[in-house]
Amino acid sequence: MSTQQDYDCVVIGAGVQGSCTAYQLVKQNKKTLLLEQFILPHTRGSSHGQTRIIRKAYEQDFYTRMMEECYRQWTQLEKDAGVQLFRQTGLLVMGPENHGDYQLFKDTLQKNKVPTVILTRDNFKQHIPNVILAEGDGALVDVTAGVLFADRALKAVQGQFQKLGGVIRDNERVMEIKPGSVVKVTTSKGVYRARSVVITAGPWTNRLLAHTGFQLPLEVVKINVCYWREKTPGTYDVKQRFPCFLLTEGAETKEHIYGLPSNEYPGLVKICYHMGAKTDPDYRDLQTDKSDIDILKRYVARCMPGLIPEPAVVESCMYTLTPDRHFVLDYHPNYSNIIIGAGFSGHGFKFGPVIGKLLCELSLGEVPSFDLSPFRIGRFQSKTKSAL
Ligand SMILES: Cc1cc2nc3c(=O)[nH]c(=O)nc-3n(C[C@H](O)[C@H](O)[C@H](O)COP(=O)(O)OP(=O)(O)OC[C@H]3O[C@@H](n4cnc5c(N)ncnc54)[C@H](O)[C@@H]3O)c2cc1C
Ligand SMILES: O=C(O)[C@@H]1CCCCN1
Structure with a gap:
C-alpha cells in the first residue's frame, strides 16, 4: 500500500462525467486525483464506443439551454486538444x-x-x-445536431487534464469512503485524503454511496x-x-x-x-x-x-x-463536501463539459452556473434510502 496523499479533490470514476469534472477542477488550479477501477480505456461502463448523438432537440427547455454552452465547450476542447470531436449531420x-x-x-x-x-x-x-x-x-x-466522437472525446479530456498536472490512477478501485471535513478514500492500492470528493461512478454509484449510508433510486x-x-x-x-x-x-x-x-x-x-x-x-x-x-x-x-x-x-x-430520466447533480444529503453526478439515463454524454463545470462548482462551494432544481436529490423524496 502506498502512503496517504492529500488532494483538494478526489473524483471517483473516469467516464465522461468524472473526466470532465476533473478537468474543470484542475483548470481552477485544484490538486485533483481521478480514480478509475479499470485499466483505461475500457468498455465496461457507459462512456465507451466511437459515437454519441449531440443535439439541441429536447423535450425540456433546460436541456436545450444547457446545450448552448456544451457546443461551445466541445469546440474549445477540439481546439485545445487538436482533434475533431464533432461532425454535424442534423x-x-x-x-x-x-x-x-x-x-x-x-x-x-x-x-x-x-x-x-x-x-x-x-x-x-x-x-x-x-x-x-x-x-x-x-x-x-x-x-445543429450531429455525431460526437465519444472515445476520442474521452481521451482528449483525460489528456488535457493530465497536461495541466492532474493525476489519473486507473486499475485502482475505491473500496471505502469515510466522510468528514477531510474525506478519506481507500482504494485497492492506497489511501487519499481530500477536501471534497465527487462521485461519478455511473452504474456503480449506489455501491459507492452505500459507504456513506445513502442510496439513490437508480x-x-x-x-x-x-x-x-x-x-x-x-x-x-x-x-x-x-x-x-x-x-x-x-x-x-x-x-x-x-x-x-x-x-x-x-x-x-x-x-x-x-x-x-x-x-x-x-x-x-x-x-x-x-x-x-x-x-x-x-x-x-x-x-x-x-x-x-x-x-x-x-x-x-x-x-x-433515474425515475424521471433527469440527471442527479447535487450535494450528498448528509455531507456537503461529497458531490454526486449520476443517473445520466442514457443521454448524458453530450452534456459532459457542462456537467463537469457544474460538479466542479458544487465541489468548490460556488453558485452553479445553471439552475439545478431539475437535478436535485430532494425531488425523489420518499424514494431515497438511508442504507444505515
Ligand atoms: C448505448 C448507449 C447510447 C448512448 N447514446 C447517447 C447519445 O447518443 N448521446 C448522449 O449524450 N449520451 C448517450 N448515452 C449516455 C452517455 O453515454 C452516458 O450518460 C455517459 O457516458 C455516462 O457517463 P458516466 O461518467 O456517468 O458513467 P461511466 O462512463 O460508466 O463512468 C463511471 C466510471 O466509474 C468507474 N467506477 C465505478 N466504481 C468505481 C470504483 N469503486 N472505483 C473506481 N472507479 C469506479 C467505472 O469503472 C466507470 O469507468 C448513451 C449511453 C449508452 C449506453
Ligand atoms: O442522448 C441522445 O441523444 C440519445 C438519444 C436517444 C436515446 C439515447 N441517447
Whole structure:
C-alpha cells in the first residue's frame, strides 16, 4: 500500500462525467486525483464506443439551454486538444404529429430558436428516400445536431487534464469512503485524503454511496448496441449526409428508437432501443435479454428498407436510469463536501463539459452556473434510502 496523499479533490470514476469534472477542477488550479477501477480505456461502463448523438432537440427547455454552452465547450476542447470531436449531420426527429414527445421537441426547438427544418411528407421522401415515415407521423430536423466522437472525446479530456498536472490512477478501485471535513478514500492500492470528493461512478454509484449510508433510486439496464448492414454500401453513410435520427414512438414501441449514420464500421448503421433489461454492472454480460433487438428488427424491416433486418454487430453498454430520466447533480444529503453526478439515463454524454463545470462548482462551494432544481436529490423524496 502506498502512503496517504492529500488532494483538494478526489473524483471517483473516469467516464465522461468524472473526466470532465476533473478537468474543470484542475483548470481552477485544484490538486485533483481521478480514480478509475479499470485499466483505461475500457468498455465496461457507459462512456465507451466511437459515437454519441449531440443535439439541441429536447423535450425540456433546460436541456436545450444547457446545450448552448456544451457546443461551445466541445469546440474549445477540439481546439485545445487538436482533434475533431464533432461532425454535424442534423437530427431527424419523427413521431406522431401534434402530440406527445414529438410536439414537445418541436415546441422546444421553436421556442429556443434552434435552426430547424420541418419536413412535409413530400420533401421527406425527396430528402430522406431510404426511411419510411409512418402514417400520421411528423418529421423535423434539428440542424445543429450531429455525431460526437465519444472515445476520442474521452481521451482528449483525460489528456488535457493530465497536461495541466492532474493525476489519473486507473486499475485502482475505491473500496471505502469515510466522510468528514477531510474525506478519506481507500482504494485497492492506497489511501487519499481530500477536501471534497465527487462521485461519478455511473452504474456503480449506489455501491459507492452505500459507504456513506445513502442510496439513490437508480436502475441499471443493459443496452444492446446494434449495428445493421446496408444492402447497398453507402446508403445511410455519414458522407452521404444521412442524419442521426430519433423516433419518439411507433408501431413497435412507446420508447424511443434512435440511430446514427454509418461511420465507425463501414456499411453498418447503429440503431438502438432506448431501454434495456435490468442488470448488475459487474455481471452485465450475463444479462442476455434480447427483447429490445426483436423490437428493433421489426422496426428496421418496416422503416429502413435499405438495411438487412438482422443486426450484424451487437455491443453492450449500460444506462443508469433515474425515475424521471433527469440527471442527479447535487450535494450528498448528509455531507456537503461529497458531490454526486449520476443517473445520466442514457443521454448524458453530450452534456459532459457542462456537467463537469457544474460538479466542479458544487465541489468548490460556488453558485452553479445553471439552475439545478431539475437535478436535485430532494425531488425523489420518499424514494431515497438511508442504507444505515
Ligand atoms: C448505448 C448507449 C447510447 C448512448 N447514446 C447517447 C447519445 O447518443 N448521446 C448522449 O449524450 N449520451 C448517450 N448515452 C449516455 C452517455 O453515454 C452516458 O450518460 C455517459 O457516458 C455516462 O457517463 P458516466 O461518467 O456517468 O458513467 P461511466 O462512463 O460508466 O463512468 C463511471 C466510471 O466509474 C468507474 N467506477 C465505478 N466504481 C468505481 C470504483 N469503486 N472505483 C473506481 N472507479 C469506479 C467505472 O469503472 C466507470 O469507468 C448513451 C449511453 C449508452 C449506453
Ligand atoms: O442522448 C441522445 O441523444 C440519445 C438519444 C436517444 C436515446 C439515447 N441517447
